Amino acid sequence: MQELFLSFRLAVIVTAILLVLATPLAYWIAFSKWRAKFLVEAFVALPLVLPPTVLGFYLLIAMGPRGPIGKLWLALFGHTLAFTFAGLVIASVLYSLPFCVQPLVASFEKIDPKLLAASHILGADAERTFFRIILPLSRPGIITAAVLTFAHTLGEFGVVLMVGGNLPGITRTVSIAIYDRVQSIEYAAANQLALTLLAISFLLLVLVYGLNRRVGLLWNVK
Amino acid sequence: MEREIGPSELRVRARLARNAFQLDVDFVVPPGITILFGPSGAGKSTILDCVAGLAAPDAGEIIIGVPHAFSTKRAVNLPPESRQIAYLFQSPALFPHLTVKRNVEYGISDFLPGPRENDVREILQLFHVEHLADRKPAELSGGEAQRVALARSLVTNPNALLLDEPLSGLDAALKNSIIADLRAWNAVHEIPILYVTHDRAEVDALGERVIVIEKGKIVQQGAPNEVLNAPRKERLALASGFENILEGTVKEVRLEDGVMRVALKDSSSTVETPLTYAKQGDSVRIAIRAGDILLALEKPSNLSARNLLHGAIHSLEQRSATMICKVNAGAVFEVHVTLSAARALGLREGMELWLVLKTYSCHIVE
Known part of the structure; x- marks a missing residue:
């Protein structure tokens, strides 16, 4: 159960960090009039198509004692990032970025531009418009983004293995643990963990669809 | 010789070229209702967007009351939120997650809760939508929604009101009663109102002054019966019935x-x-x-x-x-x-x- 707890801790931290980072990024992608913004969109979507081992490999190099992130970390904290929980967090943030950004962009873009124009004309600046109009109207997108990020982080394998290795209590997440047990032919133990993960994932999705449905009903009563 | 712009007048001088479309207009809107009339695609909505700050002319000057909202000469281009104008679109654009009351409060400062309560109640009464204060926009009819949108715009005490065919979807009786309420409000708050329409019947119902726009230019202006009953332009004749x-x-x-x-x-x-x-x-x-x-x-x-x-x-x-x-x-x-x-x-x-x-x-x- 230690692995399960570790995975949850990782997923919660990564989701929190990503919501804070992805919201301004998604806002920029949705509303910027910069012509070359498709480059940024392509970069954000990269983890969707990249094999996790490729991403993990480059992250491992970057976090190592001679990589740029690793050197910086070494100077600041006296140890490198590879095979640590912090390294795992950074890798997961990058890997789950599109799962958080894309639902947010979609829900920002769905807002009727007339509403935003109306808000500005009523005297609200960009900040007030964001917090009073855009954010509340994007609640379904935010819930989707949070749950997808959480679930995706919970289940990731390739990147974690490359960057984190398999250190019990530090980097051995639940998916690594399942793999481990299968390797040592402990099928019953593997099944126990796998089934728990399956149940949690299903519950999370039920929660997303249920919440989004309720939000929708609240606004379109008639 | 250029005329001084009064404190409650709206002056628009705008030139703008977008692809094949050219806009070149220069006019002053005194307090009261002025109609911008013309076929669709003539540039009426573009003019309103320029006044509101949602679009910027290539050159020109927009003065709402005394301050310059836009001027290429002075390099001024205030964002919409600093122009103190009200703008009503064809759709009411009410915020769907807020009640009627919260919608109307949106444009008023949060710092003065006392006067805010009073202003909101008064404006809701004036536009006959008090009883809807706690409803969400999805529960309103088209006419009710447009009344709430008017109340929301006007409670901010704007220096000018822009309306872009706000009543086009409503039946004649409803239209007339909303126009009557707007006139009653305008009698007390003497601000310029620029009303865009391509509907001849609305011109007759509202008419004080009409500016006829065609292909981005003013072709005629004056009292509606003078301008539209004796059209000198053939296209205008077709457009006005x-x-x-x-x-x-x-x-x-x-x-x-x-x-x-x-x-x-x-x-x-x-x-x-x-x-x-x-x-x-x-x-x-x-x-x-x-x-x-x-x-x-x-x-x-x-x-x-x-x-x-x-x-x-x-x-x-x-x-x-x-x-x-x-x-x-x-x-x-x-x-x-x-x-x-x-x-x-x-x-x-x-x-x-x-x-x-x-x-x-x-x-x-x-």
Whole structure:
């Protein structure tokens, strides 16, 4: 159960960090009039198509004692990032970025531009418009983004293995643990963990669809 | 010599080129309702967007009250939130997650909760939507939503109000009652109101001043009945409900009577029209409203109307409560009569009858 707890801790931290980072990024992608913004969109979507081992490999190099992130970390904290929980967090943030950004962009873009124009004309600046109009109207997108990020982080394998290795209590997440047990032919133990993960994932999705449905009903009563 | 802009006037001078479209206008809106009228695509909404700050002209000057909201000369371009204007779109654009009351409060500062409560209650009363204060926008009818949108815009005490065909989806009775409420508000708050429409009926209902826009330029301005009842431009004539535009040649000019006689093209018929700049032998176009033509089954006599044309019904078509009757009398005339009139006369295709036209119903257009 230690692995399960570790995975949850990782997923919660990564989701929190990503919501804070992805919201301004998604806002920029949705509303910027910069012509070359498709480059940024392509970069954000990269983890969707990249094999996790490729991403993990480059992250491992970057976090190592001679990589740029690793050197910086070494100077600041006296140890490198590879095979640590912090390294795992950074890798997961990058890997789950599109799962958080894309639902947010979609829900920002769905807002009727007339509403935003109306808000500005009523005297609200960009900040007030964001917090009073855009954010509340994007609640379904935010819930989707949070749950997808959480679930995706919970289940990731390739990147974690490359960057984190398999250190019990530090980097051995639940998916690594399942793999481990299968390797040592402990099928019953593997099944126990796998089934728990399956149940949690299903519950999370039920929660997303249920919440989004309720939000929708609240606004379109008639 | 340029005129000073009064503290409650709106001055718009804007030039803008987008692809094939060119806008070039210069006008002043005094307090009260001024209508921007013209066919769709003429640039009416672009003008409103420039005033609101949602679009910027390539060059020009927009003054709302005293301060410059936009000026290429002074390099000023205030964002919409700093212009203190109200802008109502075709759709009410109410915030769907907020109640009517919260929507109306949106534009007022959060710092003065006391006066805010009062202002909101007053404006909701004025537009007859108090009882809806706790509803969400999805629970409102189209007319109610547009009333709430008006209240939300006007509670901020704007320096100008822009309306972009806000009533186009509503029926006439609802329209008139909303316009009456807006007028009542405007009587107390004397700000310039710029009202965009392409609906002739709305011009008549609102009319104080009208500015006619066509292809990005002002073609005429003045009181609606002067401008629209005697359209000098053919396109304007079509847009403002002149169903008949006939070509002809001036046969005779009678200066002493203030009239002239025009022979219709490809026909032996002539009509008497008011005198214009045209000379004998000039080609002219005559615009006649379908509703201004009378039908008679026998040749009328002892009538003040000067034009009697004999013809036969070419086609009949019912469109809602109007019978659209095409009559061949040398040229084909479109005539609109009520259903009861059509029944009483027993109109049918091929029937011979007389068209009766007043001289002053025949307008010469460019």
